[in-house]
């Protein structure tokens with residue numbers, strides 16, 4: 001039996017030895033959620049020039065005592081000018097005139113929005129600190145410095161920072177194409193009539209959604225049969241993909257379609273000290289003429305998704321946010337297994353378990369926003385005991 005860490009390492013080694021993503025250069029508007037392929041440096045200082053943080057007056061701090069003549073007016077978008085002395089009325093974002101070194105907010109001098117006219121005088125109420133309310137050139141980031149590191153997932157702030165640097169395209173990793181094959185003779189497509197003994201295929205949809213949210217391109221198919229030949233046919237008919245994920249057919253039953261079809265091709269099956277998600281398979285098979293990694297997840301719907309979270313998502317998307325939170329109630333756990341329970345964060349700052357241990361409890365999973373980790377060796381945790389929690393509510 002492998003540990004979770006051993007299986008994670010095996011999956012990482014397998015996937016990374018086959019999937020070497022090409023670099024693509026989408027425009028920023030099409031790069032949301034993509035993963036940076038290389039470090040990106042800003043070609044310009046951010047901000048590109050000293051500018052005012054406030055609507056107010058630009059002054060020289062060492063010459064700001066007594067009445068000051070208003071010597072000009074600059075707004076955002078105006079060119080950079082030399083400081084003529086006195087006080088220059090200045091708007092937020094306008095370039096600080098060269099030679100001025102501080103901004104006094106307008107409300108410190110008079111009413112907000114009311115500026116003295118050029119040639120009028122203003123009197124400042126207090127001494128001024130050099131640099132106050134000046135947003136210095138390069139104070140966010142200097143030209144040439146790394147703005148975002150390879151591996152960063154591009155969200156609103158990251159894309160905004162690239163745009164602020166004047167960049168129009170960004171190097172991102174090609175999205176992995178993942179073929180999801182859910183198996184089992186008992187499965188029916190949602191929408192079909194449900195025959196006695198049949199259940200609807202949840203995993204094709206849940207794993208596709210998980211892959212898509214993790215930045216992959218999900219291609220899903222169902223093999224609703226226990227015939228290994230049918231699974232091999234489905235794989236032979238598939239176009240080129242970077243990875244295959246199967247669900248079901250891996251444990252100890254008489255009809256284990258995935259194991260029966262893929263074990264002869266060299267895929268290894270075994271147990272991981274994990275619940276849910278114990279039975280696992282991994283290896284490489286030929287798909288569309290190319291050696292392609294395959295991960296075989298157990299069919300129970302919770303087991304499939306938990307397997308994805310522990311073994312595949314970190315490779316595609318990085319780690320989930322990890323919290324350490326007290327349990328809202330006590331819980332028992334098998335000493336020999338790393339147990340992953342579904343949970344919900346509470347307003348009290350604790351995590352409460354949702355539903356029981358069993359891996360068919362998908363509706364309970366659907367009400368959860370966290371995974372609660374109870375490691376090997378832990379047999380019981382009391383209410384208030386702090387445990388590792390992964391947020392999964394993205």
Ligand SMILES: Nc1nc2c(c(=O)[nH]1)N[C@H]1C(S)=C(S)[C@@H](COP(=O)(O)OP(=O)(O)OC[C@H]3O[C@@H](n4cnc5c(N)ncnc54)[C@H](O)[C@@H]3O)O[C@H]1N2
Nearest residue numbers: 182184200201202203248249250251252278298299300303
């Ligand atoms: N004698 C043993 N029996 C089982 C063991 C074991 O060690 N010894 N392990 C159990 C564990 S743990 C798991 S997990 C499952 C894994 O089973 P399989 O991967 O072979 O999956 P199936 O038997 O095909 O299905 C299990 C369960 O999940 C339902 N299922 C399957 N696919 C889907 C789908 N796409 N959508 C919704 N539900 C699905 C299926 O109907 C079964 O109820 O084995 C245990 N047994």
Ligand code: MOO
Nearest residue numbers: 276277278303359
């Ligand atoms: O390992 Mo199974 O995945 O517990 O339910």
